[in-house]
Amino acid sequence: MPNILLQHADVLTLDTEGRVLRDAAVAISDGTITAVGEIPADFQADETVDATGHIVMPGFFNAHTHSAMTLFRGYAEDLPLDRWLNERIFPVESALTADDVYWGTSLAAAEMIRGGTVGFADHYFHMDRVAQVAMDSGLRANLAWCMFGREEGEIGADLAEIAAFTEQWQGAAGGRIRTMLGPHSAHTCTPQFLARTAAVAARQGVGIHIHLAESEAEVERSLVLYDLRLVELLEANGVFEVPVLAAHAIHLAPFERAMMAAGGATAVQCPTTHMKLGYGVTPVPALLADGVNVALGTDGAASTGRLDMFQEARHAALIQKFSARDATAMPGDLALRLATQNGARALGFGASGAIAPGRAADLIMIDCSAPHLQPRHDLAASVLYAAGSQDVSDVMVAGKWLLRKRELLTLDEERIRNEVQRRAERLAAAPRCPVNRYPAGGSTL
Ligand SMILES: [Zn+2]
Numbered sequence: 530m531p532n533i534l535l536q537h538a539d540v541l542t543l544d545t546e547g548r549v550l551r552d553a554a555v556a557i558s559d560g561t562i563t564a565v566g567e568i569p570a571d572f573q574a575d576e577t578v579d580a581t582g583h584i585v586m587p588g589f590f591n592a593h594t595h596s597a598m599t600l601f602r603g604y605a606e607d608l609p610l611d612r613w614l615n616e617r618i619f620p621v622e623s624a625l626t627a628d629d630v631y632w633g634t635s636l637a638a639a640e641m642i643r644g645g646t647v648g649f650a651d652h653y654f655h656m657d658r659v660a661q662v663a664m665d666s667g668l669r670a671n672l673a674w675c676m677f678g679r680e681e682g683e684i685g686a687d688l689a690e691i692a693a694f695t696e697q698w699q700g701a702a703g704g705r706i707r708t709m710l711g712p713h714s715a716h717t718c719t720p721q722f723l724a725r726t727a728a729v730a731a732r733q734g735v736g737i738h739i740h741l742a743e744s745e746a747e748v749e750r751s752l753v754l755y756d757l758r759l760v761e762l763l764e765a766n767g768v769f770e771v772p773v774l775a776a777h778a779i780h781l782a783p784f785e786r787a788m789m790a791a792g793g794a795t796a797v798q799c800p801t802t803h804m805k806l807g808y809g810v811t812p813v814p815a816l817l818a819d820g821v822n823v824a825l826g827t828d829g830a831a832s833t834g835r836l837d838m839f840q841e842a843r844h845a846a847l848i849q850k851f852s853a854r855d856a857t858a859m860p861g862d863l864a865l866r867l868a869t870q871n872g873a874r875a876l877g878f879g880a881s882g883a884i885a886p887g888r889a890a891d892l893i894m895i896d897c898s899a900p901h902l903q904p905r906h907d908l909a910a911s912v913l914y915a916a917g918s919q920d921v922s923d924v925m926v927a928g929k930w931l932l933r934k935r936e937l938l939t940l941d942e943e944r945i946r947n948e949v950q951r952r953a954e955r956l957a958a959a960p961r962c963p964v965n966r967y968p969a970g971g972s973t974l
Pocket residue numbers: 593594595740776828829
């Protein structure tokens with residue numbers, strides 16, 4: 530791999546000291562950052578990039594999404610979660626094919642790269658096709674095949690088949706692809722199925738990616754059926770014996786936060802979806818204070834609008850400040866750390882997420898020529914409150930450019946756009962046979 534030298538960059542390192550460097554250089558060899566600031570005199574660059582007028586920072590990790598749901602962007606609006614799922618999403622998903630998932634995910638990959646995302650945790654169906662997109666796009670990915678394990682049988686694919694998928698893809702693409710098991714949630718899987726899944730995950734040495742406590746109805750249902758809150762239910766079935774990526778984590782009692790911390794789980798807040806569907810607020814400051822790793826995700830494009838981690842980081846900061854009526858509730862670069870290194874760690878890419886020697890060269894360049902990025906007194910504030918995905922000019926993963934001078938190097942965007950348009954129209958007109966129901970209000974417990 531070529532040695533790459535970035536020069537004259539403003540660097541938001543997000544390192545342990547939170548250093549910000551002006552007019553600095555970054556050296557990259559073999560996919561790893563080897564020097565920042567002072568570059569050794571003997572460093573031989575094969576490629577030198579003039580980063581004048583750019584911010585260099587770690588790329589984002591989208592820690593919870595359903596990439597192929599780009600096909601349903603704008604398809605289910607202004608509905609509460611139960612009706613959003615039961616009337617719009619579950620029915621249309623019943624017509625999805627493996628090829629649809631491939632093209633929907635390809636669109637998501639293009640969008641994520643353009644928005645400065647370097648890795649994503651995907652939780653969906655036909656995940657072997659998502660793995661193909663991860664291979665081709667150059668992104669890092671943590672893939673979980675969504676499972677509904679219920680009394681009447683497993684839906685989507687069976688646990689043995691899915692375990693074969695996780696084993697086959699764990700560590701693929703030179704380590705860029707990792708896997709987890711993906712039981713949908715505690716309200717769509719039986720405790721017995723969760724326990725079986727946890728046992729397989731432990732045996733395989735993989736984690737579990739699951740939706741957790743996104744509505745009060747779920748918590749009520751668990752209390753009525755099992756006399757346990759949701760985290761207790763997962764704990765009782767061995768889920769926290771492996772690393773857990775818990776999407777949403779909104780309706781938690783204090784003791785549940787402590788259980789998550791003890792289990793080394795990650796809570797993934799999806800702030801835009803939480804606001805758009807009127808969910809509530811993930812208690813991020815309390816989770817962090819209790820020692821829970823907190824990352825950020827977009828969730829699917831049907832519930833968030835866009836797969837944009839600038840937006841999620843900004844909303845993560847704003848939603849805490851707004852709900853606590855406290856401007857200090859999410860200070861400094863904290864929201865950016867949740868969106869980068871905390872997600873990287875949760876997805877199994879702990880070497881990513883900081884611009885520092887020895888860290889993976891997963892970085893982005895932000896073009897600061899637009900009016901909204903003048904002046905830049907505080908780089909973290911400029912990125913968090915002023916920059917957007919449209920300002921990303923370059924994206925590198927493992928030392929390889931995926932986006933260079935705003936040109937996408939690994940994906941054929943025009944073909945992807947055409948395929949997605951055609952497939953989205955077919956899906957919207959397809960006959961419906963929903964295979965799932967989400968509990969409404971408390972009335973259908
Ligand atoms: Zn989700």
